[in-house]
Amino acid sequence: MGEYRTQMKIIGDILSTTRDDLQDENGATVTYLIRKANISHSRISTLLKTLVSQGLLEQADSQGSNRYKISQSGREFLQAYNSFTKFADNFGLNI
């Protein structure tokens, strides 16, 4: 049975992938993110829309498909997320 992930953890996984594990410099495709973040298409679509609208991800149209790259705000959010994940870990909690 897989480990339960909170919405925050899934967002962290998506942002980490777009920061550290890109296919190429154009960004990651939805299919690639679905595979890397292990999430359904319907759920990732909603999350990607939210992340783009919040300015954490940048969306680009490349070779006929949408590609996603992390923005500066996204990097700052991810840094805060990683720090506070450690903080919550100390209390045995997930953020």
Place this chain on the structure above:
Amino acid sequence: MEFLLENILNLVGFLVGLAIGLMSYIGFRNTGSPTLFRLTIAFVSISLGFFVIWSGYMVEDFIIKSGSIERWIQTVGIVIQTVGYFFIAFSHSIKSFFPKSNYFRSVGILPFFLVSTVQLEHIFRSVSFILLVYGAIETMLSYRDNKNKGAISVALGLGLLAFGEFLGWYSFVFPESILYTISMTIKIAGLIALFIPVSKVPLKKIKFDDDLDKI
């Protein structure tokens, strides 16, 4: 000696609680995490509880000078701290803390109208003890999953606070004994153990960003 230790404990408790509460709040503002929101409420409550008791001692020491703190101030401080301990335990998913039946809910409130502030203090001390033990066990169990050494320190801190709370509660049987002083010392050690791993979390480059709290 007891008076001095009580003052130190409450001041340390206020500062440690405030520091962890502020860090939790910064985390909540940056990530919007409900867990960090609950930790914020928990540690701000704990801090406020210690502050109320500390203020009571200060007022007694410099203004009233009767030789002992007003009992109701101590009770109010302990009640506020218990709220904080509840939120720590609640973060570990206490889902059945309150009875579902309306009858039991009403019966559960009844004792508060029947007991004096002295008895209330003992009730809340024992509730704090249970919540702290629960939090310590859950935090210790989490170490099995994440192998984070900080969790051991936090579990130890919560455990020491629980033991200190127990000794503090038990000392009413032997009012003039050394038990109460030991209880204060253990609680101060518990607060320090709680703060050590939290102080190591790197927060240097983190800043507030209002747009992020909508996530």
